Amino acid sequence: MPGQEEQKKNIDLSFYISLCLRRKWTIILSMIPILIAGIIYLLYTPKIYSTSTTIVLIPQQIPTNYVKPTVTGNIKLRIRTIWQEITSRTNLEKVIQQFNLYPKLRQQLPMESVVEYMRNQITINSKDRGNTFILTYQGRDPVLITKVTNALANMFIEQNLKLRQLQAQTTTDFLEQQLQQVAQQLKQREDALRKFKMEHMGELPSQESANLAMLQRLQDQLNNVQQSINNSQDRLLLLERQLTEEEQRLKNQQTAYINSNNIQNSKQPLTLAALYAKLKALRAKYTDQYPDVIALKREIERLKKQQQEANKSNNSTKKGNNPLVFNPKQNSVIVALKYQIKNTKLEIKALNAEKERLQKQIDIYNKRIEDTPKVEEQLVELTRGYNTVRKIYDSLLSRKIAAEQAQALEQLQEGEQFRVIDPARIPQKPIKPKIKRILIITFIAAIAFAFGIAFIKDVMSGVFYDIEEIERDLGIHVIACVPFIPTPEQKRKKILKNVLLSCIAIIGYCCVFILLFLLWKHGAGSLNEILTSLKNKLSLI
Numbered sequence: 001m002p003g004q005e006e007q008k009k010n011i012d013l014s015f016y017i018s019l020c021l022r023r024k025w026t027i028i029l030s031m032i033p034i035l036i037a038g039i040i041y042l043l044y045t046p047k048i049y050s051t052s053t054t055i056v057l058i059p060q061q062i063p064t065n066y067v068k069p070t071v072t073g074n075i076k077l078r079i080r081t082i083w084q085e086i087t088s089r090t091n092l093e094k095v096i097q098q099f100n101l102y103p104k105l106r107q108q109l110p111m112e113s114v115v116e117y118m119r120n121q122i123t124i125n126s127k128d129r130g131n132t133f134i135l136t137y138q139g140r141d142p143v144l145i146t147k148v149t150n151a152l153a154n155m156f157i158e159q160n161l162k163l164r165q166l167q168a169q170t171t172t173d174f175l176e177q178q179l180q181q182v183a184q185q186l187k188q189r190e191d192a193l194r195k196f197k198m199e200h201m202g203e204l205p206s207q208e209s210a211n212l213a214m215l216q217r218l219q220d221q222l223n224n225v226q227q228s229i230n231n232s233q234d235r236l237l238l239l240e241r242q243l244t245e246e247e248q249r250l251k252n253q254q255t256a257y258i259n260s261n262n263i264q265n266s267k268q269p270l271t272l273a274a275l276y277a278k279l280k281a282l283r284a285k286y287t288d289q290y291p292d293v294i295a296l297k298r299e300i301e302r303l304k305k306q307q308q309e310a311n312k313s314n315n316s317t318k319k320g321n322n323p324l325v326f327n328p329k330q331n332s333v334i335v336a337l338k339y340q341i342k343n344t345k346l347e348i349k350a351l352n353a354e355k356e357r358l359q360k361q362i363d364i365y366n367k368r369i370e371d372t373p374k375v376e377e378q379l380v381e382l383t384r385g386y387n388t389v390r391k392i393y394d395s396l397l398s399r400k401i402a403a404e405q406a407q408a409l410e411q412l413q414e415g416e417q418f419r420v421i422d423p424a425r426i427p428q429k430p431i432k433p434k435i436k437r438i439l440i441i442t443f444i445a446a447i448a449f450a451f452g453i454a455f456i457k458d459v460m461s462g463v464f465y466d467i468e469e470i471e472r473d474l475g476i477h478v479i480a481c482v483p484f485i486p487t488p489e490q491k492r493k494k495i496l497k498n499v500l501l502s503c504i505a506i507i508g509y510c511c512v513f514i515l516l517f518l519l520w521k522h523g524a525g526s527l528n529e530i531l532t533s534l535k536n537k538l539s540l541i
Contacts, residue, residue: 023454025501030450032508038442039515041433043527048432051146052136053153054422078163079124079133085159086152087119095155099148101139122152132421142427149424157418164416168407175400182393189386196382202368205376215365222358229351236344243337250334275300433524 020027057075085091092115096102105114121138135153139145197204202211279296287293486494518526 019454019458023458025498025505026454026457027450028505029501029508030453031446032505032512034446034449035442035512036508036515038438038445039512039519040527042435042438042519042524043515043522044525045433046140046525047430047523048138048140049142049145049427049429050136050138050431051142051149051424051427052134053149053420053424055133055135055153055156055418056421057131057133058417058419075131076126079126082156082159082163083122083124085163086155087122089115091155092118095148095151098151099144101144101148133418137424138431146424146426150420153420153423157420160418168403172400172403172407175396175403179393179396179400182389182396186386186389186393189382189389193382193386196379200371200375200379205372205379208369208372211365211368211372215362215369218358218362218365222355222362225351225355225358229348229355232344232348232351236341236348239337239341239344243334243341246333246337275303430524435519435524 089112093111096106096111096114096118101118102114105117109117123136125134125136126132127134135149135156137145137149137152139148275296279293279300282290282293282296288297
């Protein structure tokens with residue numbers, strides 16, 4: 001891997017070297033216009049002087065623990081605000097007219113453009129910890145810019161005093177107005193929060209645990225009720241089965257009893273008839289006091305009683321008074337079973353009603369729990385808004401009281417003030433143009449431009465200068481390489497071309513060195529001064 005990287009670097013270096021050799025005239029000639037343009041720019045650009053004044057911030061005389069000023073915050077921001085006031089069109093127009101600045105520009109351009117140009121020449125920078133500021137102004141006349149800088153510093157101090165007093169008054173009025181508005185908003189927020197809690201009673205986040213506990217209790221009750229319903233239904237099925245069995249048993253008993261009575265009723269008439277016949281025969285032979293007659297009469301009476309009892313039994317069977325006969329309305333077991341079945345059905349009905357009631361309650365609490373996140377989101381938003389407005393109200397109230405004290409402090413001019421500790425002085429050396437830096441940049445730009453042109457021409461030519469490029473781009477294998485053999489005519493044209501390009505290069509670089517000599521001899525802006533003097537002479541002629 002290291003050998004491959006080293007080989008790749010050698011290939012890249014050889015490529016750039018071959019590029020420079022192939023395009024040497026392009027590189028040499030392309031640098032000339034850039035160099036000439038950079039030197040002419042230095043010769044034509046006028047000298048710019050700069051002077052500055054230092055302004056320091058003096059803290060307020062009364063400690064801030066007793067009275068907090070309203071004009072606080074970022075000092076840089078306040079400086080920027082004052083700078084915008086100073087560099088406004090009205091103030092700068094007064095300064096331009098007072099010191100007769102930019103007379104030529106005022107003849108050529110409207111006042112707005114002149115003011116904008118002057119505004120760009122003024123800068124304010126802070127140093128140290130931000131308590132000291134430097135106001136800088138640039139121009140061509142060192143004496144004039146010194147006067148203008150000191151005037152701008154005085155305007156800065158005056159504007160600061162006016163701005164502090166105005167800001168203190170504005171702050172007090174603003175806080176009073178905002179306090180009233182926030183008080184109304186606070187009342188609206190309180191009413192909205194109270195109304196929301198009343199409308200969503202039972203769905204509030206604070207009631208979620210109670211809803212969950214109630215839901216669990218209702219679910220347990222529902223499970224118990226469902227278990228009771230299941231038990232009652234099982235008991236109902238058991239009672240109905242017992243009722244059916246009891247009815248079937250009584251029917252069977254009735255059938256057996258009726259069959260036995262029918263047999264007895266069929267035999268009794270034959271027995272009575274025989275006894276009557278026998279009694280008639282005995283009376284024909286004996287009197288009624290005969291023992292056999294008396295015994296037979298007793299037997300007949302006994303049988304008559306049995307017959308009467310049998311008839312009564314049959315009548316009672318027909319009327320349903322016999323407990324052995326199937327009569328569900330008078331059978332105590334069946335009546336008891338039916339009573340239990342009826343009570344069980346009523347119990348099931350009551351349990352189903354209770355189940356529906358519990359299910360409705362569960363649905364209600366489920367809906368409450370499901371709606372709790374939405375309600376919580378809305379409640380959080382309302383509470384956040386209320387708390388925010390409440391904090392704003394408390395803050396505004398305390399700030400209003402402090403603002404009234406600060407306003408009285410600014411009216412007595414006991415607050416922070418700016419003071420000039422280092423007035424502007426007449427500069428001795430220009431700050432622009434920076435010859436060395438511009439020359440270096442020009443030289444680098446010329447080299448970059450020349451190499452860029454050479455690289456573009458080499459890429460756009462479509463000519464391959466390396467076998468590896470042909471194999472890589474065209475995907476073919478090169479068997480042999482034949483060098484270019486120019487003809488005598490081509491050699492003659494190449495020599496003439498090199499001579500012509502050499503002459504052009506010599507002339508161009510001679511111009512470059514002449515311009516460099518003028519720059520070294522007369523300095524920056526000399527060409528502009530010469531042209532200005534020529535214009536003045538021509539105007540006089």
